[in-house]
Amino acid sequence: MSTDVAIRPGRAHAPQNRSRRRPRPKRDRGRVLRLYVPLGLYLVFTLIPFYWMVVFAVRPSGSTTPVPWPITFEHFETVWNDIGYAVFFRNSVIVGVWSLLATTVLAVMGGYALSRFRFRGRSLFMVVLLCTQFIPGAMLLIPLFTIFKTLGLINNLGSLIVADTVFNLPLSVILMSGFISAVPFTVEEAAMVDGCTRLRAFLAVVLPQLRPGLIAVGSFAFIHTWNNFLFALMFVSRQDSFTIPVGLSYTIGEYSADFGALAAGGVVAAVPVVCVFAVVQRYLVTGISAGAVKG
Amino acid sequence: MKRTTAWAAIAVLTVAVAGCGSGSDPGSEESGKTTITFWDNNGGTRTPIYQELIKRFETANPTIHVEYVGIPIASVQQKYDTAIAGGDTPDVGGVTTSYLANLVGQQALEPADDWLGKSAVNGKLAAPMLDSVRDTVPDGKLYLVPGTSNLDVVWYLKDKLPEAPKTWDEFFTDAHELTKAPDQYGYTIRGGAGSIFQVLAEMYAYSGVTEFFDASGKSTVNDPKNVEYLTKLAGLYKKDTPEADVTNDFPKMVAAFGTGKIAMMHHNLGSYNDQVKAHGADKIGAFALPTGLSGKRTIVANPVDGFAVFKGSEHKDAAWKFVEFLVSKESNSYWNQQTGQIPANTEAQGDSWVTALPHLKTAVDALNDPNTAVVSPPYYLPQFSSITKADTEPLFQKVLLGQMKPQEFLDTMAQKLTDAQAEWKKATGG
């Protein structure tokens, strides 16, 4: 029988991971064609650039051999010492995590309002959220700078956290409202009939089912912030407050294009994030959709 | 429950990490120390050089602390514009004459004339560079203290090209002979971002025209001899140069050259360190652009790079002290030795390392030769940057692709320059 679907009030966790443990008989060729071949092809496409990055990072400048030998770590040294990467990395993490937390919390709140209530100004709110995405950040730079200066946030990582949150919010709110709408309201209703307040019903019953949505929205917010270059360079003017994208852009310029350092810096920047992804992606399941497209 | 603990752990971690966040406000006085901020307009590989210089400066001046901020060169103009508009400029900044007019136009810089008159380096800075700086602004004041200048050179691989060409004919012959299919090329053209300046340098070197505008204010860019050169250059494309050239900005061009498959590349002294890293110091050589039709070596002046003090600085004395230190003989010599460029300090120019580096010796000799004519591009024109970038770079690509004739391209550029010159003369009272 399929895993239990009806979430009874009071059960905070849907059964999870059960489907993963169940061994699947790899019986048919069709499965290989539908699954492994496209996946394999796509993985090759995805990984070639990463391979190139690693190759450039450990190969002496100017070499063109496809398999790097001998290996050199001089680029990593350049990046860590000359360019001062450790500080950039720390700053990127601080800004990323704080903006992730702020965005996710506010997105859940706003998303819930959009999804569960038909209030006056709802459509307007959504249109306004959309409109904020229509202007590229580079055109808003100087007015934003003036605002942050007035608030005294220039040269402070706080300006980046706020700016990134503000720019991530509209997308996050809209996406979150979509995820919340996917959870039928009957589930909360049942909980409230049982005596929970709306808030408790939400926390106990809806939030667990929102886990994939939270992961998705949180990842987007984090990644946008992690990769943001413009604000990180413009709102901050202290060497110890720059973030990784700024550090990476040091390597390519008019008088010097050090692809080795760029690649080394990129490896340092990407590896931790990929590892975190590897851990976090496990939570992109709630288990209720086990076997969505049956083989 | 696992999930809550995980979140709690993350929360604690971030608070802890944030706790060791940004430090104290720069520019503040702590126990009698003055702090000044210095923005490096080419942050990154030059950072260690400045850090060393700053260390020496602070040892000699214990009451001044210099806070170094490295700005990536590709974004430096945008950074300065934002800072000026937002009122958050540094005390000292690295500036070049290619955007000096822009900064002066926004009234952001402090003139250096008074300070220079009283300074120990007065009379020790190369006169051509000082003149170049003054020519960039309408009021002729010195807004930038020169530290270094650059020169266009053609880098070449010694094992492919044993002897550097001395005339343009030799150059074109060499480019042709060194091209062997499928992937060995004699030359590579910079067809992408930054193409126009290089093309101008080549054209004027070939044609020998010495003024950017003739007596009546018309641009000389479409002089028939310039057109002749451009036609020859466009003829090289795809035959003796790679097809990829048409979108070559500096990173792409140097990445391709770095693989050793291309014999010659036009750039400037500034990329010396990259060339050595990719090829090895003994395999790479440089020659100045060959002499052209006039028989005289003609060089288009590169932007002068130096240091400016900003009007908004609250510690101008300390700022000037730092600038003085940077252009004094030892520092200027050290800096230019590390980067391989031409020192602005005339005493530093005489240092032994200058003559020991062959590519630099070529450059300095060419510049100091009394027969050399120097053409100054009109950096003072506010539209010069946009004319030589957004307006004409795409057209140059069309020329390479055969969609536009060289004559038409140069006529278009000449017209824009002539108009800009006329407008500027009117706006600044001639």
Next chain:
Amino acid sequence: MASLRRRAVPYLLISPTVALIAAFLVYPIGSVAYYSLQNRNLTRPWADGFAGLENFRRMLFEDELFWQSLGFTAKWVVAEIGLQLLLGLALALIVNESFIGRGLARSLVFSPWAVSGVLTTGIWILLYTPQTGVLRFLGQPETAVLGNLDTVFPAVVVTELWRGVPFFAILLLAGLQGIPGELYEAAAVDGAGRVRRFRHVTLPHLRDAIVLATLLRSVWEFNNVDLLYTLTGGGPAQVTTTLPLYVAQRAIDSKDFGYGSALTMAGFVILLFFSLLYLRLSRFGEER
């Protein structure tokens, strides 16, 4: 009393978001609108002043590049979003299944997202440059992918695809989690094959997610120029210039802020129009 408090709940929930947007976005966006009506060039202050609709007139009637870039932008957005959606959906379906190494596969599939823009363009430049790139191993040593007018569009599409597919993959994978497994069981019992189950169970549940994702991502692709800026500079000869890239070159590089603001406002109006149209046509949010 209680009902008043209850009615206030949605407003309270959205108030922090509204406050942030009001504080940080209204004034800047307003200033762009303001500057679109001005002549403002940072380097030629003597020409500054009120321009009325002059910028717009110039844009619509004299600027060939405006229309050309608009056309290319449409082509770019449609190609990217279409391909990203298809690949993202396919990937989401694949990694939703159980198989050995699923965790690893997922991390790898999503990993291009972890890579910063500067790095993405840097690596792909290396991949496409003939001397350092990947094509020499595929028997095509000479193809100058970015310099050739025929291949430059597919080349930039592929690069952006590499970077953009994970967005759809993650979003749709999360969306797939919300579909109760018993619906598939019921459909299977009714005799529906794989394709029909997909069409009648999966797609309807994903509809809202797909509409949102494509809309938001389209806006993002429209406005985001870092890749094109670095990879081709909008070239060769401006064939890969989108409208926002044109804005970046005009407003930021050439410092013609007034005209650049006018171009931005044009982009704003276009995006607004199409977003509303798209939402209306897709019958977003209606009960199924």
